[in-house]
Amino acid sequence: MQRTCFCVLLLLVLAFATPGFTQTGNGAPNGAHYNLNIIGVENPKTDPLTGSDRHTIFVALGNKNSAVTSKIYLTQGDFQVCDGNAFDAAYDCSGNQIQSQGAVFQLPCNTNIPADITCAAGTVSASYEVWARALGKPGGSVTVTTCATDPTTGEVVCSSENVMLVRGKGKQTFTNVTNELTSIYASFDGGLTYQRVALFSGGFYDFFWQYANSGLRLLQLRFYLL
Template sequence: MKARILVLGVLAVLICAGLAVSVQAAKPGTDFNGPHYNLNIIGKDVDWNGNGNGYDNGHTMFVPENTSDFNITVWDEGVETVVPGIRINITQGAEFNVIDGNAFDDGTCAFQLAPGKYHVYIAAKAKPGGYTNIVGWVQANNTYYFDIGDVQVSKSKKAQWDDATDLFYVSGQEEPNAIDMLSNQDNVWVFDYLAALNTYDPTLYPNPLYFWQYDNHGSKLVQIRFYEV
């Protein structure tokens, strides 16, 4: 995982550069039959025209099977940058729910987690295969973005669940003195971090956001499971 934060003026903010944490396979003995929420991200042909709302009781999103024609504008290390993929906005609220399940109309989906913290596992399921790159981004304000982790998921011969929990944590391991506003915790649940940013300076960080850059290259089904900690 790589995480980085820009220093803005004289404010004390997180700076995480070059932190590498590989996405790991699930530990032996992980109970994938235990209580969990399941999110299905289904890849469709570029001419798919479903509405993407209310499918499967809030468990399903529809995205392009190939996102080559889609991109997102971010501010990466202070530079306006175009990156490939569609955007999945992720918030935390009263319950799990797919708020917007259609990426075809505007290149964006939206998903809400229930309260709490979660272990997160991810797998590509459907044939013929392909792969998907996912990057987790914090958008602190209109020109202040940083990534907190990335994974690549692909179809394998065995049913492989990868541990993607790091996508939901901001790490201050390399700069622990820079996160006094978060009590110097090494790994902070991303939604706790967003709340702390807003509390720290609501003028500078009025509405910090978290989203995924979802860059799909042939994956027809990516499943994500959330197990409460």
């Protein structure tokens, strides 16, 4: 009887300890996902790179001694690259120009974050995780920060959190970057308190990833719906 009880208890512990996704050898969850490759190039792309089912965005490369910043604007909807060229005018998935320069990536507001200001009513939303790893020639790095325009001041506000990835030697593994890439964590009272704002919420507009590239050839992002 005691042995039977112990076995049942062990099964219950294992059931609650098992995560929704199992880990793979590269550190990422094992399951269906949307894949996005952000590619750093030395020579600016001249093609529009809009209106297709691409999963790539081209940005400035920079080098390890001098970062070059590109902007990837974010619009709400299902995961999709609207404009894969960060060197020319930015177009959303409906073909409307939204900025004079930048790439555009469409994604849902994320309900899987500890936000103080959550996804606004009527916003396209989903629960998901974002994982990232640096690939390409060793030695490059990138810092990605989520930013938006404050509706009160009209100034650009960037999150105090960011993603900093370095392409080292050997096998590269994925890191969970969900909070950093799907919310802004900032203070709006001079540093007394901080709030986390979900994408496309709180009245903020013109959300974008500030992509400061120091020679990273490839950043791979994976989006896993929960």
